[in-house]
Amino acid sequence: MMKRAFAKRVLAGAALLLLLTGFAGAQETSSTDKAYRITPVAEGLDHPWNLTFMPDGSILVVLLPGEIRVLHDGAMSEPVAGAPEVYFESQGGLFEVKLDPAFADNGYVYLSYAHGTPDANGTRVARARFDGKTLSDLEVIFDATPTKDTPVHYGGVMTFLPDDTLLIAVGDGFDYREDAQRLENSLGKIVRINRDGSIPADNPFVDKEGARPEIWSYGHRNPQGLLYDETSGRVYEHEHGPQGGDEINIIEAGKNYGWPVITWGIDYSGARISPFTEYDGMEQPLLHWTPSIAPCGFTIYHGSAFPEWDGDLFVGALAAKLVRRVDMEGGEVVGQEELFGELGKRIRNVTTGPDGYLYLVTDGEDGSILRVEPAE
Template sequence: MLRFSALLLCWGLLPTVLAQPYQLQVLADKLHYPWALTFLPDGDMLLTERSGTLKRLSPEGDERFSIEPDLPDLLKASQAGLQEVTLTPDFATSQRIILSYACGTLQANNTCLVSAELTDAGLSDIKKIFQAQPLKAGAAHFGGRITWLADHSLVLTLGDGFDYREQAQNPANHLGKLVRLHADGSVPADNPYVAKEGYAPELYSLGHRNVQGIFYDAASQTLYSHEHGPRGGDELNIIRAGANYGWPVATEGIDYTGARISPFSHYDGMQPPVWGWSPSIAPAGMTLYRGSLFRAWQGNIFVAALAGKSVRRLVLENQQVVQEQTLFSELQQRIRDVRTGPDGALYLLTDSQDGQLIKVLPAD
């Protein structure tokens, strides 16, 4: 078991961020670019690897099964592959899960969703329920994170396809958008643009770059997401139905060439972020901590960072970030996902070809 003590690394911020001693326990290793984690009612975990593998693990990290589900047109290349796994709200009776993944070919692809029944041995009755449009070339910026709203509709994050950033402002397609769907892939009748000509009916919000973190806080009825900027300009946003989040018209980031993407960091009619990172930390998974083990972390947001090789703890007051703390940088690993477990522990996935599942517990 690895043991570390959390250190305050946010010099210059408000002094009320207190160190919370913790220990790190590696539950599983030799994972091939693990991407997402979710928890089953019996305490087991489902874990995805970008290479196309779905694993079921015991609470102790022992492997119950490891399968490569038959996902229609799965694309594996660069950032493309298997992504999110989540349980449907009626899982207790239906045993169904949702998976997101990159689908198509290098010349024609986008993000897909499937619904499947979880069995003791793997998956059955796999059905494709959504494919983002249009199909585009390349293997970058797929989004792929999922959260469930209070009405049991799901919100799926989508990327701009990297080379198609102007399309994030085109309401007729799904590039650089969040979409809202029912669990069967159908479109909710109260989506903000469902009956508006020239708008894709699935749209929930637009003007995003590559959203790889999202959660819904039922207590405050607030939907949070974050997204990658280019060089700088990573954003944490509060999502409101029908709103425009600015990309690429308004951004704090610059292009990888050093050129300015836009003269505007803010623009009328477009929502500014509630927090940002420049230089980029490359935010990945995200969770809201409501567990019982870490009192000092109650109600805090935890953001996994790839380039930042850490997890950022954000302290909120009135839906505004007032403090930030850097955690787990001693691992010196790209962190792909961070989740709150039903036991109150935090769980981390490290992003590498020899990735790990790490459990964060209070120090003894």
């Protein structure tokens, strides 16, 4: 319990530091004329966390306390029956729902969430069948190992690869950052599993003695964005640094992304975590931010509504209260732009809808879903 209270105090202090340091000193950004309008889709939501677009045009709305609701034609349903029990505390709760690549045939969805007790909790993924109203046949297919006694740094973001295997990002648990470099556990890792929870035979550490066979990459802190880009074939991930050092990484199998041996940030106390920003055998980020923007939510835009944004990365920002557009050309970062700061809201998620519009999720007890459309 003392560790949990300490973690809460640290989180509160970190949030205050981020607000006090503000956004000055971040990498230079461009500005744009306001060529969009923002339309409310749903309001008054209790800690909305994520969106999943369904084939019938409805939207699954994920709420951190453990609810899933269906938004259809502007109407919000009652909570979906059959959702798993989650550990709702601090950063813990229900994180994401992803559709199976063959959802139209098998009806499977995948849910990531915090599970357990104050003294033993962790990141869990289960799959269930969804008929539009109810979840059934729930089965757990992954549990992070070992459990921890901190209600923070779960990760919980997921993406499917072209071979239909599932990547799951797991945070370092905050007090256990050294475990991100240890292959005998799944903290601070991105893991890869088959859709039934089994381990793919070509995972990079399957044959390494003492290593967890599900590990795909390691050296991560608190991942809050993970996506596969079909155009480039890249896997992109972003994660929170401590005080500074938020990162976007290009993830490759077997690679070490350095935390906590290398970092561009410092500890919340002001102490130095490591003297190194680079080290042999450890990957450098595609992009990093100091001061922290607190990245959350991630999409790569492909659509006709905003052709000038095609192929660009969009990152929600909790501390900065805006969205960062990362201008990508030929696989390289050529610029950045601050968007939607006029809302003055912590952005929990940003995603691309099947209609080619951007959708934003604002954070908190009175959160909203907003649609970004062309101004005309």
